[in-house]
Structure formats: C-alpha cells, structure tokens
Amino acid sequence: MPRTIFLADMNAFYASVHQALDPSLKGRPVIVGGDPQKRHGVVLAASYEAKARGVKTGMTVYEAERLCPEGVFFRPQHHLYLSFSARIINIMRGFTPLVEPFSVDEAFLDVTGCEKLFGPPVEIAKKLKKRIREEVGVTCSIGIGPNKLLAKMAAGLQKPDGLTVLGSEDVPARLWPLPVRELFGVGPRYEHHLKLFNIHTIGDLAKFPVKILKKRFGVYGEVLWRCANGIDESPVDPDSLERVKSVGHQITLPRDYRTHEEIRVVILELADLVAERARAGGYAGKVVVLSLKDARFAWLSRMKTLPERTDLARDIYRAAGELLARHWPDGWPVRMVGVALGGLAPVKMEQPTLFGEREKIKRSERACDRIRSRFGERAVFRAASLTKAGVRHA
C-alpha cells in the first residue's frame, strides 16, 4: 500500500517564535544570535525579512548587524522554542498518532489512511498549516511524498509557507538536475568525494553504478544511491525517540584554555552533566567520547570503551582524562570541549562490588542529583568549578 508522508518544517522557527510572541515584530527583520562575549556570536536564525537583507544562518552577529542595522536582535531562548515545538507536535498528533519529530522545528507525519477523516493529503496539509498558524502563530512548509526522503526533499523546494507534493515519478524531472549537495545525507565531505567520481548532480549519483559506490563508501554508498533514486523505506516511528543511543554535552570556552589542568576542570563539569542525564533516563553507557576543537576550529574526537557500563561521573571523567592525555598536546589551545557517553543500555541489574566503594559513590552522586533537582543547579557543585577554569558556575 502506498504511503503518504508529510514533513512539516517550521519557517525561520526561532525568529518566528519571537514574532508570534510580539506581533509588532511581524514584517520586521528579526535575528536570533548568540552572545559574542561568550564566543557564541553567530546567527542561529533570521526571519525572511532579515534574510532578504543578506543575513544568513551561521554568520557572525557583528556581520549581521552591519548588513541589517535596523534588525531586532534576540539572544536564543531555548525554553521558548521547546514550548512552541511541543505545542506544534500536539497539534500534529490531532491528525495522526504517527508523528516522529526530527528536530526542534521539523517532524514527519504518516497520514496514510487518514483520508476518510480529514480528506485528501493536500487538504490535510492545508488544515495542518492553518491550525499551526492560527494556534501557534508560526508558518510552516510541508512536503508530501510516498516516503520520508521525498517528503523532506519536497519541503525544501518551496519556502516559506510552501506546500509541495513530490511523487516517485517526479524524481527524474525535479530532483536529478539539482546539485548533489542538495541531497539529504550529502555533506561537504561527501560532496568532495563524489566530485572525484565526476558526480555533480543527484542525477549523476542515481545513474552511477551502485557496486562502485558500495566499494568506495561502504553501506552508506548504497544508501546515497537509493536516496538519489528516491527510494526510502524508513518508517515514521514515533517510538524511535525512546531509544537513546548516547548522551553528550559540549561547551564553547570563554577563552582558549591551554593547559591540561584547565581542560580537565571543564571535562569534570561536563562528565557530571552527562552522568546526571544518563542516570535521569535510567541508562548506563560503555563508550566515552571526548571531542575538542582548537582555536582554528580543527576538530578532534576520540573514544574509549570501558570494561563495564557506567553512569558515574567519576568513570566518565577518568576515561575522558586519559583520552586528553593521550591525544591532545599540553599547551595546545582548546576552544570547545565535548564529552559524550555512548553505547547506552537501560540499567536493570548490577553486580555489586566487593567492598561497596562503587555503591557509595553512586549513592552520593544520586543524592547530588536530588539536591540539584529540588534546589537548582547551583545548590551543589564541584569545588573545581570555583577555580578560574570552571565554566558551569562562573
């Protein structure tokens, strides 16, 4: 049975939220950007009025101010965006229970079989757009396709406030002439590698022998080839969010840190956050990943597999510290630090240690979780956070 999949993509979501909250901003250039003093000074979102003046996502706030001096600038307020997102998802659930959020401003809906309730797919999409606009005050573009890939590609074809239907039969005419980087799953690195095979458009990729792609890029080569041909059997799976694979945190430092001693303080703070979140979800992980970015934005990511699963900050910190010592030269500047715990599995039963040392630490970390949950983040924290290198409670 052919499926009918929607991808609803909110237009300039962060900026639209501010416009929805303050109607006097409608029609004015609204720019949401980080704090330049904390070195998060890039544009996260810009309304279409700002985009018309040349403001783009990812450019620095200074640049945006220069291009659009009359713009209204906001610091990001994630709690607002999350609230709006939750409201929008609840509206979507009024049409179908098969809603799979893809990001804060995008969600897939499987409306197969909903025709008898709400009419043909285009009518359902119009009703959905109308409800989101009237109840939340945000416009969205909806792509309709027989699978998630074509729905996603369709949503990107017409913005803002678009409604595009893309069937399998439209793939050669509408997708194949597009540059290969427009295809979902192709980033700058894959684009570069594909160009070495003289693959410049989605059509080139679709006609390329899949065997060679598979040999060069592994399984992902075949995935890309299938995408280029508009083939995607992935389900809209609302339960997929329940499967957590990793928990991670990263932070841009207020200045470049150079010594391992300083970086270790940040790693400890991040390990605390990661462990707390893992415990809150009832998970323990086996793989610790340390990511570091230097002053030139060069990226290093290394992982270490632990002998047993853990949800303790101490274990995560130790593993990340070892990775730091082994892979990052002392004295080399660090701009950003990230710590993640992967290979998660639900904690069901645990083998207690012989002398109960581990259980003791676990109890103390859980007690801290409860204190923070009740009295706030600042109620209890590491003494190291009070040093110059501490960033969480600075």
Add this chain to the structure above:
Amino acid sequence: MPDNSLWEGHRIFLPELREKVLKRCRDCRFFVKIRGREEERWGCVAGVPGYGTLRVRVPETVPAVEILKKAGKDGLFGALSRGDPEAGACGLYRGRQENWKAKENVFHK
C-alpha cells in the same frame, strides 16, 4: 520493521524536547488532584500564579478554593479543562520527582 537508521543518525534533538515529546500530562509536576467540596478531579496548575513559576511548591492535592483565590473562576476552569492524564505534554511540562511513583500506581489502577 524496515530500518530507520538513516533518519535516527541525522536527527538533532535537544534532550529537553525529547522529554516533552515523550511524556504525558500524568508525568508532569503540575498535574495534580484538585479537591472541591464534594469531589476530586485531576487538573493542571501550570497556569496558576505561584505554582507555574514554581515559586510555591506544587503539592499532590490542591484545594479548589486555593486556585479560585489565585487565578479566579477562569483559572479554575482552565486548570480542570486540562485534566486528561494521557494528553501529550505541553511546553510547560516539568517532570515529577520522588513522589511520582506513588501517582503512577494511581493512574494504572
């Protein structure tokens, strides 16, 4: 079931949103029993001044008179209108803490 890894691998998701998407009203700290003179009903006190900002601790049971005093008749009506434990969590969702397990049993009875 066909594989969903292409999309799961590319998904960018804030943990806070994940919580809001997965949870129901029954999991929320603001979802309480509202006690009237003759009956008790479930309702949401997120919109009631004091409770919504967590300036005042949200108890397990709130007397209806308390909500009338703080938010008036409309506030009480609004709180009771959001009394479906199975409704999807809204943007104001805040997870329960220690006392949640006891409530979970009530809902599943």
